[in-house]
Amino acid sequence: MFQKVLIANRGEIALRILRACKELGIQTVAVHSTADADAMHVRLADESVCIGPPQSRDSYLNIHQIVAACEITGADAIHPGYGFLSENAKFSDILAAHNITFIGPSGDHIRVMGDKIEAKRTAKRLGIPVVPGSEGAISDETEARRVAAEIGYPVIIKASAGGGGRGMKVAHSEDDLLVALATAKSEASAAFGDDAVYIEKYLEKPRHIEVQIVGDGAGRAIHLGERDCSLQRRHQKVWEEATSPALNASERAKIGEICSKAVADLGYSGAGTIEFLYENGEFYFIEMNTRLQVEHPITEAITGIDLVHEQIRVASGGGLSVKQEDIRFQGHAIECRINAEDPRTFVPSPGTITHFHTPGGLGIRVDSGVYSGYKIPPYYDSLIGKLIVHGRNRVECMMRLRRALDEFVVDGINTTLPLFRDLVGNTDIANGDYDIHWLEKHLASSAG
Template sequence: MFQKILIANRGEIALRVLRACKELGIQTVVVHSTADADAMHVRLADESVCIGPPPSRDSYLNIHQIVAACEITGADAVHPGYGFLSENAKFADILAAHNITFIGPTGDHIRVMGDKIEAKRTAKRLGIPVVPGSDGAVTEEKEAKRIAAEIGYPVIIKASAGGGGRGMKVAHTEADLEVALQTARSEAGAAFGDDAVYIEKYLQKPRHIEVQVFGDGFGRGVHFGERDCSLQRRHQKVWEEANSPALNAEERSRIGGICAKAIADLGYSGAGTIEFLYENGEFYFIEMNTRLQVEHPVTEAITGIDLVHEQIRVASGGGLSVRQEDIKFNGHAIECRINAEDPRTFTPSPGTITHFHTPGGLGIRVDSGVYSGYKIPPYYDSLIGKLIVHGRNRVECMMRLRRALDEFVVDGIKTTLPLFRDLVGNADIANGDYDIHWLEKYLAKEE
């Protein structure tokens, strides 16, 4: 087991990893920018190292400074959390060159899955169902029209190197295709430095289903069930559930088994999430995230397994602590992402939190790194906390969530708490009847 882990992240995920390390008896080092000097994870860590000014490129994305912090403190492993350098193959390679363990997959696996075109090819080879579309990058309008005609309109054009909705355009007719192709390539080049795009069939009313997988790096793989992440705004997840209200036990076992086998065949090490669009009983691969997900706590709630503990165990060479038959799914869990944003316009709302009170009681978990008097800096993601609720079934979970949201108090800034209070009272949400377009349609009606 590792002696000392450096946590190369900030906010709630840095605190989440720190807690796991302490439970395992591992010393912790956190890095931070000058803007995060008073952050909770900095206060609680065994050691902290300031690695630069507030801009991410000068601090949390500064590989040289993070490696130097490892060498100064004697850290023998790095946990990247999510975001920042968590899916940076170069970072994983550099750590390996310095005999520091990256708590995650190999640089090669990060590269393969980070390239959306290569990821799709790999998924297809591994037996994972994929969305019909181009086999590689599309650069010519003539080729794009041929592919679109074969798979049928509407089609979606996506950036090969990115995500989060950037470089993503929908064409409903051939007349739309030329502009959509040019716009997607332009956005992809500006956002990711790579204008390669590919084409897929655009599904009309799919759900976004993701399967949590783990590999031991030696040919063993397991799945921890699925999460439903269909409630999204601008391709950003807002609310996540485990298990999905749309799947039955047979479908869950089928897609989980496919994913676990693929991870084993790939020789993958650590945590990963294989993401799908799901429509009319069919799954279609869209991407794989080679890291821990923001929404991992809902999986922990229904399985009782600490996924960060599992990451650390696998990275240290200890292998998986469970076999597939050991993993049981109990009850239902929902996560709401609490952001420092206006609940209607979603404009960021940095500032000082004057009062912060979290809900409690059976089945309630809050992952947050903020506190009363904490000043939210304007430089980073607006996520300030996650409310995770678990119940014996979805009905109990929804009632518990309603109660927890009523107890949650954040004063001094605007947050998205009012949005979730509205959602728990909505009939479609209560019935689990929604798709990836539902939330944006709902918000448009509210304006």
């Protein structure tokens, strides 16, 4: 087991990792920008190192400074959390060259799954169902017309190196196609420095289903069920559930087995998530995230398995702590992402939190790194906390969530709490009857 882990992140996920390390008897090192000097994870870590000014590129994305912090403190491993350097293959390679363990998959696996075209090819080879579309990047307008005609309109054009909805355009006809293609390539180039795009069949009303897996790097892997992340705004997840209201036990077992076998065959090490669009009983692979997900706590709630513990165990050579047959799914869990944003316009709302009170009681978990008097800096993601609620079934979970939202108080800034109070009382949400377009339509109708 590691002696000392450096946490190369900030906010709630840094605190989450710190707690897991302490439970395993591992010393912790917090790194931080000058803007995060008073952050909770910095206060609680055994050691802390300032790695630069507020801008991410000069601090949390500064590989040289992070490696130097490891060498100064004697940390023998790094946990990257999510975002920042968590899916940076170069970072993984550099750490290996310095004999520092990256708590995550190999650089090669990060590269394969980070390229959306190569990821799709790999998924298809491993037996994972994929969305019909181009075999690789689209070379020109003629090929785009041919592929779109073969799979049928509507189609969606996606950036090969993309994510978060950037470089993504829908075309409903050939007239739309060329404009969408040019726009997607331009956005992809600006956002990722790579204008390669590919085309897929556009599904009209799919759900977003993702399967949590953990591999030991030696040909063994397990799945921990699925999460439904269909409530999204601009391709950003807002509310997640485990298990999905749309799946039955047979579908869950089938797609879980496909995913665990695939990552075992790949020789994958660590936690990962295979994401799908799901429509009319069919799953279609869209991407694999080679890191811990923001929404991992709801999987922990229904399985009782600590995913960060598993990541650390695997990375240290200890293997998986459980077998597939040991895993039982119990109850239902929902996560609401509490952002420092206006609940109507979603404009960021940095500032000082004057009062912060979290709900409590059975089945309630709040992952957050903020506190009363904390100043939210304007430089980073607006996520300030996650409310995770677990119940014996979905009805109990929803009632518990309603109560928890009523208790949650964040004063001094705008947050998305009012949005969730609205959603928890909505009939469609209560019935689990929604898809990836539902939330934006609901917000548009509410504004109108």
